[in-house]
Amino acid sequence: MPTRMVLSLTVVALAVAAAGCASEPRGPLPVADAFVEAFARNDVAAAAEFTNLPEKASGALRSAWDKLQAEQLVARTGAARVSGDTATVDYTYEWRLPKNRMWRYSGQLQMGRSDGRWMVRWTSSDIHPKLGDTQTLALRSAPAPRARVNEQSGSDVLVPGKVSRVAFTAAQATDAKAVATALAAALNRFDKSLTPESILRAAKAATGAYTVARLNENESGQVSTDLIGLPGVTLTQQWDLIGTDRDFAPDLLAQVRKTVIEEVDGKAGWSVVTMNANGVDTDLLTEVPAQPAPSFSLSIDRNVQNAAQRAVDPRTEQTMMVVLRPSTGAILAVAQNKAADRDGPIATIGQYPPGSVFKTVTAAAAISTGLATPDTVLPCPSQIVIGERTIPNYNLFTVGSVPMTTAYERSCNTSFAQLASALPGSALHDTAAKLGVGPRYSVVGLPTVSGTVPSADNLIQRTEDGIGQGKVVVSPFGMALMTATIAHGSAPVPYLIAGRPTEIDGDRPALASDVVDGLRAMMRRVVTGGTAERIADQGEVSGKTGEAEVDGGSHSWFVGFRGDIAFATLLVRGGSSDNAVAVTRDMFAALPAGY
Structure with missing residues (x-):
């Protein structure tokens, strides 16, 4: 039929x-x-x-x-x-x-x-x-465990949980100052920046409720009795991804959370069962198991991130560090102190004149174009006039005529200004791209801007650009990518979340091997006998120091690599480049053996 x-x-x-x-x-x-x-x-x-x-x-x-x-x-x-x-x-x-x-x-x-x-x-x-x-059918749901976010070694950094939002509406409190004082007393144990003054100021400036803090379940349990009943204060609980450690890369993890929050739910399972008259399940008729969402794995290395964070935290200036693995492009650490955090993710998007660290690009351009080799003897007078611009060395020092390696080691402005003036207008732009600086990187989970290196047919601009002043601006992310390129021999593709490929907008031509070899040798000399000797006791570090003159002082830079770790450290208006070297040394000194 x-x-x-x-x-x-x-x-x-x-x-x-x-x-x-x-x-x-x-x-x-x-x-x-x-x-x-x-x-x-x-x-x-x-x-x-x-x-x-x-x-x-x-x-x-x-x-x-x-x-x-x-x-x-x-x-x-x-x-x-x-x-x-x-x-x-x-x-x-x-x-x-x-x-x-x-x-x-x-x-x-x-x-x-x-x-x-x-x-x-x-x-x-x-x-x-x-x-x-005497039985009935019943539909059962089996929620899928939500995905977690872990760092490179597998430990969790963001986990599913309930977060309590502590909000304060100042207009609803008769004595707002007293409420702010009570909030600070309860919450300061979790966030040392919370004071009665900061809470009251922010609450009065807010339109409506001001979010004072977000607490995980453990933290909320410690203080909820102190907060409930305070005039104008509300506690609202909701599901979220919560950091396992408040002090572990908070700004970076906030970016990651926004990226993955819509993808953490797995596919719920379900079943149909039979129930007897007493409501007891008696038989399973069909079942579709839950499909948990896979965890997200970050390239961040807990040991490197913690070491970098501890190194930048004590500084009063905006201080930041980006660390990459040259062989893979893995972003191992993005560390900023609280002064830097106030301006957002500036370690990866901030644009700053690079000062003398940009002499690395100028040296590469000189070698690439055949203008000079590391052994080419260059004059290093105390100052030099190019066009209408007078370029001085720091404190007007001079070392006479020396090989380019020595000029780089001693950071002779006059030598590299003269080299830059003799380069073609597009040389610095093209060479920076080979070193990974200039193209746009769409790193999933992390906003980035590597830098801007314009072509310069104008003699004075090209001269100033060649010593990292002029119109050249870069981020610590861009400088870490530059040193990773030198360490690896070609520009790696940076990434933060495993399996999420980074899109690159812009060409990155290959560097010739003689350029790579020359840069490596010159950067090593900076540490063994030049301006970065302070870090010589931390293994085979190669690098370049820099001070970029800006209104109100100078930026302190140190960039380089050791083994399969490339880094860039910046102190905004941090003065001497030795300060950036010191911060970087603290990071290496804090790393466990084997890094």
């Missing part, structure tokens, strides 16, 4: 006939068709009338729709087997349950004929073959 669709006009006509509005149908199949068609359209009263126990059937059929929270049922009949006044008719039900869950199964309707009329002999197996007469 061919399978029938329950919504056919023929079936409907036969159903009407079976209900007594026309001559009685012949055989059990038309009645079975009419029953399943009415059940499928959720007309349980009509379906029950095709059974021998309409009242009992109606309640059970209604329960099935309700307990399954069903949105649709497609029902079909199949073969019929007749034996005198009894018969069986195959059925197939396909339920569509909430969230597009589909459940399909087959069974048999028991049919009987009385007084020449066929009816469905009611039993709960007419709903499901394993459903007992």
Whole structure:
């Protein structure tokens, strides 16, 4: 017997006939068709009338729709087997349950004929073959565990949990100062920057409620009794991704959280069970296991991040450090102190004149164009006039005529200004791109700007650019990428979240091997006998120091690499480059053995 669709006009006509509005149908199949068609359209009263126990059937059929929270049922009949006044008719039900869950199964309707009329002999197996007469169906959901975020070694840095938002509306408090004092007393243990003055000032400036703090479940449990009842203070709990350590890369993890928050939910599982009259599950009819979302793995290395953070934290100036792994492009650390955090993720997007660290690009350009080699002797007078611009050395020092390696080691402005003036207008721009600086990087989870190195046909601009002043600006991220390129031999592709490729807008031509070798040798000399000797006791470090003159002082830079770790350290208006060297040394000194 061919399978029938329950919504056919023929079936409907036969159903009407079976209900007594026309001559009685012949055989059990038309009645079975009419029953399943009415059940499928959720007309349980009509379906029950095709059974021998309409009242009992109606309640059970209604329960099935309700307990399954069903949105649709497609029902079909199949073969019929007749034996005198009894018969069986195959059925197939396909339920569509909430969230597009589909459940399909087959069974048999028991049919009987009385007084020449066929009816469905009611039993709960007419709903499901394993459903007992005193049982009901129930839909169960199994939420999938939410994804976590871990760092390179596998430890969690962001985990799913409940966060309590502590908000203060100053206008709702009769004595706002007293409330701010109470808030500071309760919350300062979690955030030392919270003072009565800072809370009151921010709350009065806010439009509406000011979020004073976000607390994890453990923190909230410690202080909730102190906060509940304070005038104008509300505690609102919600699900979120929560940092496992408040002090671990908070600004960076805030960026990561915003990136992954919509992707942490896995696919919930579900099942259908039978329940007895006491509400106890008796059988599992179908099950789809939950599919947890995979964890997100960051390139950040906990040991490197902690060491970098401890190194930048004590400084009063805006201090920051970016650390990369040259061989893979993994971003190992992005550390900023609180002074820097106030301006956002400036370690990766801030644009600053690089000062003498940019002599690395000028040296590379000179070697690439054949203008000079590391052994080429260059004059290093105390000052030099190029066009209408006088370029001095720091404190007007001079070392006479020396190889470019020595001029780089001693950071002779006059030597590199003269080299830059002799370069083609596009040389610095093109060479910076080879070193990874200039192209745009779309790093998933982290805003970045590597820097801007314009072409300069103007002699004076090109001269100033060549010593890192002029119109050249870079970020610590860009400088870390530059030194990673030198360490690796080619520009790596930086990334933060494993499996999320970084898009690069802009060409990065390859560096010639003689350029790479020359830069490595010159950078090593800076540490062994030049301006970065302070860090010589921290292994085979290679680098370049720099001071960039700006209004109000000078930026302190140190960039370089050791083994498979490349770094860039900046102190905004930090004065001597020795300060940046000292911060970097503190980072290396704090690393465990083997790094």
